[in-house]
Amino acid sequence: MLTDIFSFRYLKHPVWISYGEVEQRLLNQLMGIADEAIPYYSSDGKEIESNKEKWKLLHNRLARELGIDELSPRYYSYMQKNGYGTEMPVSGFWGWNHVCSKFVKAPFNPQIHSPDRFIKERISLIELVLRLRGEEITQLNANLPQAILEAQLRSKQSNRGMRIPGDPTEGMKAWNKAQNSAYSELIDEANVRFWRAGAPLTYHNGFIQVSSDEVVEKNIAKPFWDLISSAEWVNVDLDMKEALDRRDSNDKDPAIFAAKALESAIKIVSDLKGWTRGKETGASSYIDNLISKANGSFLDAWEGEMLKDYFRKVRNNLGHGPGSEPMPALSIPQTDWAIETAMSWVRTLIRRM
Known part of the structure; x- marks a missing residue:
């Protein structure tokens, strides 16, 4: 499946001519926003299975468009001493979020990439994350009436036994509003980060685009x-x-x-x-x-x-x-x-x- 990504849309439109501390900081900040948009771990440190699959999907989509197998090496292997002083092999696979994060935060090598290409490819991942979360928010909003009906039904069923305090309709609306507000705040932050880094970019409705004025x-x-x-x-x-x-x-x-x-x-x-x-x-x-x-x-x-x-x-x-x-x-x-x-x-x- 073809995926529309920022780096291809603006392939012929130069944005960056150099890579320095400002650009590195921007990429780190944007990755932090992506982590908040689709959290990989729950509050108790466990992987969120549904979000784990989303990060895998995001990784695979961008890797395919860039024509590479992995954004960053997923398999790791090293030797580590055990309690008896004997070196033992340790190996496994990094989580999908970790691989994506390593890609975004990778050291810049001018022998391999131009600054413009390097940054655009990494911002493409941020765009995909925000787009996916935006699609989820749109679906949440579309499903809100049905979600309210289901919440009311559960409330009526629970009333046969112990009554759960609070209006389920208002509770569902408040939860939906909180999801929308949290997402809007992330978008606003991303756009402010672009502005502070001197990057003439803004994110709107699934796409990062040039905004010169x-x-x-x-x-x-x-x-x-x-x-x-x-x-x-x-x-x-x-x-x-x-x-x-x-x-x-x-x-x-x-x-x-x-x-x-x-x-x-x-x-x-x-x-x-x-x-x-x-x-x-x-x-x-x-x-x-x-x-x-x-x-x-x-x-x-x-x-x-x-x-x-x-x-x-x-x-x-x-x-x-x-x-x-x-x-x-x-x-x-x-x-x-x-x-x-x-x-x-x-x-x-x-x-x-």
Whole structure:
């Protein structure tokens, strides 16, 4: 199975030109965050079997993408004297978390890797850990109603004997909230660690991506990613990530994918509000649904015209063959504008719902 990892997405986009104390500290800190996201040991020092399997899965996924058998040697063997002074062989296998940790914290050797490749490969593991935990949190949230019902059922059954104090519904909600809060705090810490290390990176919804403008990240990107984290916005999420990856790797037409993300958001709003008639022919028709007086003028007419103009000038200009004319292309500042504008529109659409 192919796994999308940070080091391949940004293979042609240099981030680090040197490796020193700051970079070493960053990797150690990020590994600590990964350990908290998916703990390998319980409070009594025993391996958590379910998490042991997760670390094995994470190890194998990254090792396959990097084309190696092991991230770090798992088998160990050495001689040790016993109580009688006789040397005896000792051998075994390190735990999967230990192997991953040794990989992330390995000494840098400039004879083998460039600083950029070395750090990117290790950050790829952190990305996979946070992505896996994020997927678990999403599943926990989706299963919350069923978990509440099961907790209520257990409470009713226990009432036949000794009564367990407390509202099971509130207890389950509080536990779910605590899981979400703990994960959000880890993401926030990871992003702060990147910033303190001078690395222009942020983690959002499963992916670490380049973020070159701190103001844009704080005021546009972060609110955008927070708002589209639920399942109904998955296509918006995927296309915007594609836009950013194409921009950062200098690939073709990143703005088209930003426009696709915005168009999906417009369609979703129309669908969720019950305004979609099934006869729409494109983004413009869906925008008409949003500005319709019959639908309460979700957007003012002038806002609708601005949206339509975005698609005319960005998506339509790039999405059609130019014939004998020069191939249309946006400059780097124009591409940034197109992506940031799409993010801003998606953000305001969701907030108005």
